[in-house]
Every structure is written in C-alpha cells, then in structure tokens.
Amino acid sequence: AQSVTQPDIHITVSEGASLELRCNYSYGATPYLFWYVQSPGQGLQLLLKYFSGDTLVQGIKGFEAEFKRSQSSFNLRKPSVHWSDAAEYFCAVGLQTGANNLFFGTGTRLTVIP
Amino acid sequence: NAGVMQNPRHLVRRRGQEARLRCSPMKGHSHVYWYRQLPEEGLKFMVYLQKENIIDESGMPKERFSAEFPKEGPSILRIQQVVRGDSAAYFCASSPPVGAGTDTQYFGPGTRLTVL
Numbered sequence: 022a023q024s025v026t027q028p029d030i031h032i033t034v035s036e037g038a039s040l041e042l043r044c045n046y047s048y049g050a051t052p053y054l055f056w057y058v059q060s061p062g063q064g065l066q067l068l069l070k071y072f073s074g075d076t077l078v079q080g081i082k083g084f085e086a087e088f089k090r091s092q093s094s095f096n097l098r099k100p101s102v103h104w105s106d107a108a109e110y111f112c113a114v115g116l117q118t119g120a121n122n123l124f125f126g127t128g129t130r131l132t133v134i135p
Numbered sequence: 136n137a138g139v140m141q142n143p144r145h146l147v148r149r150r151g152q153e154a155r156l157r158c159s160p161m162k163g164h165s166h167v168y169w170y171r172q173l174p175e176e177g178l179k180f181m182v183y184l185q186k187e188n189i190i191d192e193s194g195m196p197k198e199r200f201s202a203e204f205p206k207e208g209p210s211i212l213r214i215q216q217v218v219r220g221d222s223a224a225y226f227c228a229s230s231p232p233v234g235a236g237t238d239t240q241y242f243g244p245g246t247r248l249t250v251l
Contacts, residue, residue, distance in 0.1 A: 025177075053238050064139075064226060064244040065178075072238065111177055115238055121230075122168060122180035122191065123240060 023048045025114050027126035034102050035134050042097040042129050044112030053115035054095040055123065056086055060108045068110075071095065082106070107133045137162065139229050139243035140209075147249045154214040154221070156246045160229030167210045168240055169202055172224040184210060217250045224248075 024047045034040055046052060053072055057065040069080025076088040086097045095112060109130050113123040140159040148154050160167050166185055170178040183191040184204035195202065199217075204210040214221055224247050228240035 055239075057242070062247075064141075065242040067239065067241065070239060113178075121166070121183050121238075122194065123170075123178075123228075124180070125170075125177035127175075127177045 023052070023114060023116065023124045025112055025124050025126040027110075027112055027129050029129045030127070031130045031132065033132040033134060036104050037101050040097075040099045040102045040106070040131070042110050042112075042131070044095045044097065044126060046093050046095065046112075046114045046124075048093075048114060048116070051090065054086070054088060055113040055115065056080065056084070056095075056097050057111045057113060058082075058108045059111065059128075065111065068097070102131075102133055104133045104135070107131055139164075139227055139241055141227050141243035141246050143246060144244060145247050145249070147251060148217050149251050150218055151216050154217050154248055154250075156212040156214075156225050156227075156248070158210040158212070158227030158229075158243060160210070160227075161241055163231060164229035164241075165232050166230045167204050168228040168230075169210075169212050170226045170228065172226060172245070174223070178226060181212075214248075217248075219250045222248055222250045 026045045055070045056068040059065050068084050069078050071078050071088045079085050084099050109128045111128045112126040115123050168183050169181040172178045180194040182195050182202045199215045201213045224245045226245045227243045230240045
C-alpha cells in the first residue's frame, strides 16, 4: 500500500536560517509528488510538484524540492526562511496509474522565531 | 479566476442532525475530490467525482456519508445523523479535465464541522 512519511512533526527555525522538511514515500513506481502549505484555519496551497524530468523542482515563495529515487524522498528546502513561512506543510503522493486521489503525510508544523 | 469555493466555512450540528457541505470547483474543472482532516492529522481521501458520476468512493465510510456532483450546481457532501467523531475539516479539491494537467488538485478553504 502507498504511504507517505513526514518524520518531523514540528520544526523550529530562526528567521533567515535555511530549512529542510523531509518526506519519504512508499510506492512501487515513480509517483507524482507534491508539497502543499496550510496556514492556520486555511485551505491548502500548492507549493510545487514533480511529475517527471528534472529532479530539482522550483516552487512558489522561494521553495524547492528534490526527488531522489534511490531514497524514495522528496524533501522541501528553502535557503532563508521568513516569518510568514510559519505554517503546516504537507507532502502528498499521487499515482501515475489507477486511483486519482492523493495520499498525504501527517504534516510538519514550522515555527519561525525572530 | 475564482478558486475552489466551499461553504459554509464553519458548520455546527448536534448529534443526529444532517450536515450538508458544498463545493464549487474552479472554472473549467470537471473533477472534484473530497478529503477529511481530523485534528493533528493529514488529509484522508474520501471520494472522487466527475459530473453526475462517482468515480472512486473507496475512502467514504459505508454508512451515513454520501456525495454527489450534479450536472448543474456544486458538489455536495452529505453526512446524515452526525456523531461527534465526524467533527473535522472537510476539504474539496478540483482538477481540470483529462489531458489538461489533471493530476494537479487545487484545494478550497475547507468546511470545519463541529458536532456537539
């Protein structure tokens, strides 16, 4: 069965510091990969996605993510965090064949301190 | 171009009442998905619909839950005889028709259901 693991429940970083959020998936083939961000009381906003091709993808708000097939990972990075980046981040997996639904990780809550 | 619209944003029901959640997809989108988010958890898929068709309801509870996406009007998620365990945020997502980036889902702001 497909699964998505976000091992860090809560991360705290200082404003201006770099950030890396981890995501690992379990699936027999290369899936579609997504990162979404959710601000408190809000819906999910798509940050970036990977379907195929270049394994380093650029997203909005200065975020990027790298797909590493050998590690079944799709970690999200940002070189310099801003206070407005404080939110919940979700990694999601979609299948290239079959079901159209997304499988979500349990999320990583990011706190940014001044 | 308006995004995915959901209403109401907040809904309070007493045990045993019915909850009806509405979702209007983005313009030009014909695929709708419903997800449920329990407190401190990620989103869990419930159902995938196209106009007038349920394509995949493998994530829907067998009883009390139903969904529709009529030819005209929004998609509706209905929960009958609500119980406290139904309290959650319910998110709708939509995607374009097949062949037009169908694999990217765009989410609405959610409906937060509280069952007293």
